[in-house]
Amino acid sequence: MxxxxxxxxxxxxxxxxxxxxxFEHELSEASKKDFSGIWRVGEYLxxxxxxxxxxxxxxxxxxxxxxxxxxxxxLSEEFELENSAATEIMTKITTVINLTAERKMEVGSIKxxxxxxxxxxxxxxxxxxxxxxxxxxxxxxxxxxxxxRQLKTNGLQVVTASNGKEALKxxxxxxxxxxxxxxxxxxxxxxxxxxxxxxxxxxRAISVIMISGQQDIAEIIKCIEAGADDxxxxxxxxxxxRARIKAGIDRKRWHDREExxxxxxxxxxxxxRTTFGRYLxxxxxxxxxxxxxxxxxxxxxxxxxILMSDIRGFTKLTETLPPAKVVKLLNRYLxxxxxxxxxxxxxxxxxxGDAILAVFGAPRSNSDDADRAVRCAIKxxxxxxxxxxxxxxxxxxxVKTGIAINTGSVIAGNIGSERRSKYGFVGYPMNVTSRxxxxxxxxxxxxSDSTKKNLRDRYGMFSSREIKVKGLTKPLLVxxxxxxxxxxxx
Amino acid sequence: MKILLVEDNEMNRDxxxxxxxxxxxxxxxxxxGKAALEQMSLNRPDVVLMDMNLPxxxxxxxxxxxxxxxxxxxxxxxxxxxxxMERDRQAALEAGxxxxxxxxxxxxxxxxxxxxxSEK
Numbered sequence: 296m297x298x299x300x301x302x303x304x305x306x307x308x309x310x311x312x313x314x315x316x317x318f319e320h321e322l323s324e325a326s327k328k329d330f331s332g333i334w335r336v337g338e339y340l341x342x343x344x345x346x347x348x349x350x351x352x353x354x355x356x357x358x359x360x361x362x363x364x365x366x367x368x369x370l371s372e373e374f375e376l377e378n379s380a381a382t383e384i385m386t387k388i389t390t391v392i393n394l395t396a397e398r399k400m401e402v403g404s405i406k407x408x409x410x411x412x413x414x415x416x417x418x419x420x421x422x423x424x425x426x427x428x429x430x431x432x433x434x435x436x437x438x439x440x441x442x443x444r445q446l447k448t449n450g451l452q453v454v455t456a457s458n459g460k461e462a463l464k465x466x467x468x469x470x471x472x473x474x475x476x477x478x479x480x481x482x483x484x485x486x487x488x489x490x491x492x493x494x495x496x497x498x499r500a501i502s503v504i505m506i507s508g509q510q511d512i513a514e515i516i517k518c519i520e521a522g523a524d525d526x527x528x529x530x531x532x533x534x535x536x537r538a539r540i541k542a543g544i545d546r547k548r549w550h551d552r553e554e555x556x557x558x559x560x561x562x563x564x565x566x567x568r569t570t571f572g573r574y575l576x577x578x579x580x581x582x583x584x585x586x587x588x589x590x591x592x593x594x595x596x597x598x599x600x601i602l603m604s605d606i607r608g609f610t611k612l613t614e615t616l617p618p619a620k621v622v623k624l625l626n627r628y629l630x631x632x633x634x635x636x637x638x639x640x641x642x643x644x645x646x647x648g649d650a651i652l653a654v655f656g657a658p659r660s661n662s663d664d665a666d667r668a669v670r671c672a673i674k675x676x677x678x679x680x681x682x683x684x685x686x687x688x689x690x691x692x693x694v695k696t697g698i699a700i701n702t703g704s705v706i707a708g709n710i711g712s713e714r715r716s717k718y719g720f721v722g723y724p725m726n727v728t729s730r731x732x733x734x735x736x737x738x739x740x741x742x743s744d745s746t747k748k749n750l751r752d753r754y755g756m757f758s759s760r761e762i763k764v765k766g767l768t769k770p771l772l773v774x775x776x777x778x779x780x781x782x783x784x785x
Numbered sequence: 786m787k788i789l790l791v792e793d794n795e796m797n798r799d800x801x802x803x804x805x806x807x808x809x810x811x812x813x814x815x816x817x818g819k820a821a822l823e824q825m826s827l828n829r830p831d832v833v834l835m836d837m838n839l840p841x842x843x844x845x846x847x848x849x850x851x852x853x854x855x856x857x858x859x860x861x862x863x864x865x866x867x868x869x870m871e872r873d874r875q876a877a878l879e880a881g882x883x884x885x886x887x888x889x890x891x892x893x894x895x896x897x898x899x900x901x902x903s904e905k
Contacts, residue, residue, distance in 0.1 A: 329803070336796050354838045358794035361888035365800040368892055369807070396889055 308337040314381040427472035427544040459483030473543035478507035493522035500550040502543030599656035600668040604698040607737035609649040639671035657707040665749035673778040695737030701728040702746040744772040789830035790814040791821040818847030852881035861902040
């Protein structure tokens, strides 16, 4: 740990020396002495950088810095330097020293924090805390008894098996963390049991420690290649056994924790998909999940096509219908319409009562944003027939929707606070769309002139008219698009 | 008022001696813990400022030794710790230092500490 780099200090001292030569003759003897102290510190610092062997410990460095700091303080206290460049350099030096000291302080406190932690969690207590379940497999009864006795004193639960078959049965019945596996056993030897454990997805994470005589080292190497996590030679030292078991339990716990995290991650991804999926199409959700940094608050100015629809006379309907029916009607309508918006890769910005505000061209813009919006509107109008048929069979009134489409530059981004934010849009074109919507009749699609200019395909234009929009001095040119094939043929 | 400064780093020692003298103290200095103990019994300073990482005998040991000596234990020792480490400071207080100052030394604070401990 030695993060100190004196280079910047040395160059500051170099600069100070240049200034010093200018005003040296004005100084008192005492001040000259103080300056010579500074130069001496500089020489030591230079030694630190030039020679590799020099003692570069923190103690030494802090002493030098402290001396330098002190000399500079004396000088700035005891006389007014006429030379402002020198004063400035000296202030900078003090700043560098203070920053270095602060950093050392931080590193120091982290170190002592770590030391405290290590002290608190000695091997013994950690073993007790982990209290894992151990399975010892050995064909010789006396070995099992010995292991059991040694481990039980450490608060570990030990189950035993005298052959491989028994061991595998116990593994599937119990939650085992570590297996102590004797290499040489009749019927199914240790290597075979190991292969069965590591070949099974359910058991793979369990730590396996192979136990053998020293002469079987070649076999042990094969076992490690086959996935054994550790090994011990007989007769084993109880301290070593404990340490290996502890490491094995740790490994298993890590794996378990990782598994939990993975599951949580999967859950939250699913949650995001279902929540966002209501407002955004699938590939936009995927895009956000893959690049979560894109979710930062902030926005960009982009050209989008805005679609707004609502049910004509809906407010009046709500006054005459019972609430349950209003909700049923509304949900049927919104569900049908939002499905169509998604199909056309539109982003639903908001449902405002019966109104739908959707945007085409954000978060991703395409050259056919305007076209998709118009096609979406046509499909929405066509889908109203089906909605109304269902309404009729439920004894609900017929409804008509009006759709306005407008194109313009808006600010798109995650708007809100850290706590609650949504991908949204702001800008004048949003308001204009809403004004056009006000002028739309039931069953009509009104397209602003700016959208019309962006269209690449041809659509049957019904008629063009100018509407007065609040806040705009000039009337706005809008076009009504025919969508009912029967009517347009007339 | 007499101050004994125990500091092995020549530049730091020189700087502190000069600053303290200018602040009106009579300052003597030495470079290791063993010499510090001798000076303490010979000259009986009012306050000792002692670096902890010292050659021959470190500051902590010197401090503990002083505490064992009924004649010396009344002289207040302020530890100067180079490492801004909690552990060093704690060890200094445990060894019997009355206070500590960390390097780089905040001089006005050091002066007020000297004043405080000498008045006790």
